[in-house]
Amino acid sequence: DAKTTQPTSMDCAEGRAANLPCNHSTISGNEYVYWYRQIHSQGPQYIIHGLKNNETNEMASLIITEDRKSSTLILPHATLRDTAVYYCIVRGTMEYGNKLVFGAGTILRVKS
Amino acid sequence: DGGITQSPKYLFRKEGQNVTLSCEQNLNHDAMYWYRQDPGQGLRLIYYSQIVNDFQKGDIAEGYSVSREKKESFPLTVTSAQKNPTAFYLCASSITGIQYFGAGTRLSVL
Numbered sequence: 121d122a123k124t125t126q127p128t129s130m131d132c133a134e135g136r137a138a139n140l141p142c143n144h145s146t147i148s149g150n151e152y153v154y155w156y157r158q159i160h161s162q163g164p165q166y167i168i169h170g171l172k173n174n175e176t177n178e179m180a181s182l183i184i185t186e187d188r189k190s191s192t193l194i195l196p197h198a199t200l201r202d203t204a205v206y207y208c209i210v211r212g213t214m215e216y217g218n219k220l221v222f223g224a225g226t227i228l229r230v231k232s
Numbered sequence: 233d234g235g236i237t238q239s240p241k242y243l244f245r246k247e248g249q250n251v252t253l254s255c256e257q258n259l260n261h262d263a264m265y266w267y268r269q270d271p272g273q274g275l276r277l278i279y280y281s282q283i284v285n286d287f288q289k290g291d292i293a294e295g296y297s298v299s300r301e302k303k304e305s306f307p308l309t310v311t312s313a314q315k316n317p318t319a320f321y322l323c324a325s326s327i328t329g330i331q332y333f334g335a336g337t338r339l340s341v342l
Contacts, residue, residue, distance in 0.1 A: 152329070163236075163322050163333030164275070207274065211329070219290070220331055222267075222274035 124208045129227040132202075138195040140226055142208030145189045151212045153184060154220065155193045157204040157228075164207065164222075167193065198230045235259065238323050238334035244342050245310065245317055253308045253337045255323035264306040265331065268292060269320040278321075281306055310339065317341060 125143040132138040144153065154169040168175055168182045170191075175182045181194040195202055207225040236257045245251045257264065263282050267275040277290030281300040295314025300306055306325075310317045318341050324331040 154330075156331075161320075161336070161338075163324075163336050164331075166330050166332065169330070219265075219277060219280065220275075222276075224272075224274050 124210055124223055126206075126208050126223065126226045128224070129229065131229045131231060132195075132198045134200060134230055134232045135197055138198040138202065138228055138230065140193040140195075140206050140208075140228065141190065142193070143190045144208070144210045147188050147210050148212070151210045153182065153191050154209040154211060155180070155182065156207045156209065156220075156222075157202075158207070158225070159201075159204045167206075198228075200230050200232060202228065203230045204228060236323060236325055236332055236334035238321075238337050240337060241335070243337055243339045245339060246342050248312045250309055250311050251317075251339070253310070253321055253323075253339070255306045255308065255334060256304055257306075257325045257332075258304060259325055259327070259332065260303070261325035261327045261332075262303070263326045264300070265324040265326070266290075266296070266298065266306070266308045267322045267324065269322060269336075275322060278308065 152169050152171050155167040156164040158164040168180050170182045184191045205225040205227050207222050209220050239254045265280040266278040269275050276292050278296050279290050279298045281287035284303050287298050287300050297309045321337045323334045
């Protein structure tokens with residue numbers, strides 16, 4: 121699995137966009153970038169994933185750089201309920217078991 | 233509602249005791265997983281199963297055992313050989329690479 125690097129923590133004002141960066145400089149051509157989040161004492165929740173194109177869904181947008189060495193998860197209008205640990209994970213499509221390797225993630229604190 | 237159900241929510245283990253954590257899914261997913269999470273840490277993979285009657289060890293399988301007799305069920309047994317079982321245990325199932333998680337079981341040692 122390619123290693124990812126995320127900041128330990130970030131703060132964001134309620135109603136503003138939260139931009140969470142992730143570095144994955146050793147990513148290979150067939151590896152996707154996945155984002156999950158974990159609200160305190162709950163199971164992780166899938167947010168979004170992408171290969172090389174930018175992606176958007178009802179929760180967030182994912183911007184992947186052209187060289188694919190980094191990405192940014194954007195929560196367009198953060199609310200207090202978005203306070204959570206956000207995990208950036210890189211995974212290949214051919215890995216047996218579709219395993220996910222979770223690092224320590226970024227603690228996002230949304231403040232009023 | 234479709235989803236993954238873990239039970240119990242809280243579990244206490246006595247010294248030398250085996251305990252079993254339940255995980256049931258009605259999503260019709262083939263693959264299921266067990267993770268362990270320690271305070272302030274990410275998730276670590278214990279076991280996973282791609283299909284009924286087949287399962288593979290993850291990164292920290294020692295002291296744990298699983299079975300997969302039905303597609304819907306993937307119970308995890310924490311054996312007495314696991315000397316530090318206190319943790320948050322999470323079960324997941326997946327299809328097309330996206331994993332869906334249960335609410336977790338918090339295991340403590342008495």
